[in-house]
Amino acid sequence: MFAARLVMSVMFVALVAACGAAAPPRPVGPATPLALAEGSMVAYLLSWSWEDAHREGDAWVFATDRGYAVGITAAAIAIGRIELVPCEPAARPLAGALSSLLIPTAHAAHARVGDGSAVANPGIESMLAPEAHLYGRGFAGPSPYCGLYMLAVPIAAQADDGATLARESLALTGWWSAPGSSERHGLHARINLQDGSLRPLQGWTPWPAALQPGRAPVAVVITRRPARAFDGLELSSLSDLDLGFAVLGNLLQGARVEVASAAGDPGSVKGP
C-alpha cells in the first residue's frame, strides 16, 4: 500500500514537474501525501457546512448527540494561521523520541517561521456567511504534505453581518434547550484564547466554484461543521468560557480538509 502510494506520489511529482509550476497538476491517486512542485502556490479556502442543521427564523438549529437543541443566531471565529504540514518521517524508536526533547524537532513552525505554505492572515469570519472565502495563498515546500494546521486566535473585529469578536477567537450567540425540554436558555459562548488543530488531508474534492484558479493551481478546502461542534458537551454544566473553548476545539478538530485541483475532474480519481 505504501509502495503504491509512493509510486503515485512520484508520478504526481513527475507530472507536476513536467508541466511546470504554472500548469495545474492533474489529480492522480490519493490526495495524500500531497506532493507539489516546490514553490508552487496553494490557496486556502474556508467554508462552513450546516449539514445536520436547519433554518428557523434567524437561527441555524440542530440537535447535539446528547440531545440538546441548539440555535445559533450569530457566530464568529478568527483563524490566525494556516499551513500545510509535511508527512512525518518513519516512526522513530523510543530513544529517538526522547532525544527529541533535547532539540525541538517541530516538523513545521515551532514559532512564527514555518513551512513556506504558511499563511498568517488573522481575520473574522461569520459562521453564518453563506459564501466560502479565500484565506490566503502560500507556497509549497519540498516535502510531501499529509496534514493541515490551523490556529484560531483572538482578535477584535466585526464581520459584514454584524457578528463581532471582542478580543476573542470565537463568539456564539443563540439559545439551547436541554434534552426533553422546550425551555430555551441563552447561549453566549465565547473564548479569548488560541487553539489549533492538525487535520489530515482527506482526499480530493471538486474545484470550488467560489475560487478562481488564478496563480494557485491547487486549493485546500477547509470545511467546518458547527452543528457537530457541540457534540459531547453538557451545555447545562459549562461556563460561557468553557463552552466557547470546547466548541472552538471541536470546530477545528471536526474540520474536513480536502484538496482541489484546477485540472481534471478530481471526482473521478477521488482517493480512498
Next chain:
Amino acid sequence: MRTCRLLFLTLLSIPACVDGSADETGSTGPSPTSTGGETPTTGNTAETGDTGWTPSTCYDGWDELTDRYPDAGALQDCAVVPGGLAVQRSLLVVDGLTIDNDGQSLQPCVEARCDANYAYIASNDLPHYDYVQTTPNALVEAPGIYRIALAPTLPGAAIAADPASIQSGCGDAYAQYLDDPGQATPAEPSGLCNAAQGGALEYLRETLESGETPTYAKILCLGGIGVIVNGVTANGPNEATFPDPYGNPVFGMPEVAGDFDQTAFLDLCGGHSGGSMHYHGLNAACFEQAADGTPATSYATASQAWDVPQMLTGACDEPSAVLGWSLDGYPIQGPCVCTARDGETCTEVKRARSAWVYDGLGGWGADPGEDVALAVEGAECNDDNVCCPGGQAGCDFRCAPVLVGNDDPDGSSVEHRCALLDYAWCTHQYVDRSLHAGGDFVYLDRCNGYDGPDGYAYHATASFPYLQGCYRGVPNLAPMGGMMMPDEGGMDPPTCQPGQQMCCGDDVCGGPETADNCPEDC
C-alpha cells in the same frame, strides 16, 4: 480552606533540617536534610486538612525502576518517608482524568513513590488539561521517572566552577546577530547554561556582596530541569536555535489573555510541545488544586489569570503552593513568598522578583551596524508598532513588560521595552541583590530561589529566568527527557560508589545528608 491547604503544603515543603551554621554557600538557610518532622497522613483528612485526597496510583512500571536507577531502595508510600509527603501531596491527582489531544483521548498520569532518600515521580508527561495545539507539534506521551532528593545536597566548594560573570560568548552572539540574525551561534553562547547534552555537570561560582560564595550547578540549555505537579517536564528559559536563536519563549506571548501575537507558541499555562510537552514558565492558576487534589480550574478559566504585568507586580496575600520540583530536590513554588513567620502563621507575604534584568544584546559590542540592527532594542514602547514598524512578521522584537535596572531604591522596575526575542541569556544580566531588602517584593537569587523562613525554594516569575536560572543543589539527572543517562552524568570528585552520593556538599559520599550522617551540619 485553600489558604490552610496551601500553608500546609508550604510547611511540608520545607527541608526539615534547618542548618543554623553556615553551609557551603555561607547561607544560614535550611540545610539539605530532613528530620522527618512530618506525620504519615495518606488519605487522612483530619491530618491533611483536606477532604477526599487520595494520591494517584496510575503508574504500573515501578518494577522497572531499578533499570533506570540501580541504586534505588525499596519503594514505599511517600507518606511514611520523611520529606516524602510534601512531594506526594503536591502532585495533582489525575486518576480517571481524560484529556483531548486534537481529537485523541489520553490519560495523564503522575504518581510518586519513595525510598528512604528519594521521591520518584513517574509520569507520562501529559498535561491535566486538553492539549492546546499552538503549533503543528503533536502532544506525545513520554513516560519517565524523575528522581527528587528528599534532602538536597549542595555542590562542594572545591568543585571546579566557572565564574558566574562569564557570559563570554555573548560577544559572539552580538556579532552573529549583526551578521545574520536568523543564524544561531554554534552553541548557546552565554556559558551560563550547560550546552553539553549528556556531558558532565558544570558549575558556576560567585562571591556576593553579602560575602557568601555560593556554587551553583548549571541547568541544561536544552532539556528538563524539573517536573511540574501535573507530571510535565519543566525546562529552562530559552528555546533552541530556530527560529529565534536560543530565544526567549515568553517575550512573544500575549501580555494578557485576549491579546494576539504571532509568536505566542506557549499555552497560557506556560507550556508547549516541541517533541513532548514542557513548561518554560508557569501560570500558577493552572495548577490550583481542589480539596481532593484534583485540578480546581479548567484551562479556559485558569488562562484568564495570564496577565504578565499583574504576575510581575501584583500583591500577594498568601504563600504560593508548590508547583513543581527541581531536579536538585528543592520545590518550585508560585510567585508569592512567605518572608516572615510566627510559628505556623506566615506574617508577611511578598511577591518574588527576579534579580535578572533585561539589558539587551547591544551591550556586548560596539559595531556601527548595531545602529540599524538593534536600533529599537530597549526602547520604551506601548505596543509592537514601536518595536516593529513594519509589522510582526520577520521582526525580532516585541514590546514586552520587562524588569529593568535603575537607581531607585527598589533597584528595578517593570517597564515596557522593545525586547529582543533572541539569545534569552545574553539579553539578561544578573544583579547581585544579596544585600537588598526589597520593597513590596523580595529579590530572588541567581537561580530564582529564595531562602526564607519556609526554607529554600525556587519561585516561578513572569520575568527571566521564569523558573530557574541554575541549581542551588546538585541535580539528579535521570534517563529521560533532557536529562542525562546515569553513566553520562557525574560530579566532580569524589567518585561515589553505587548507592551513594556526595553528602552535605562536603565531598563525603554516602548521603543524602541527614541528622544521622551529617550531625555537624544539622
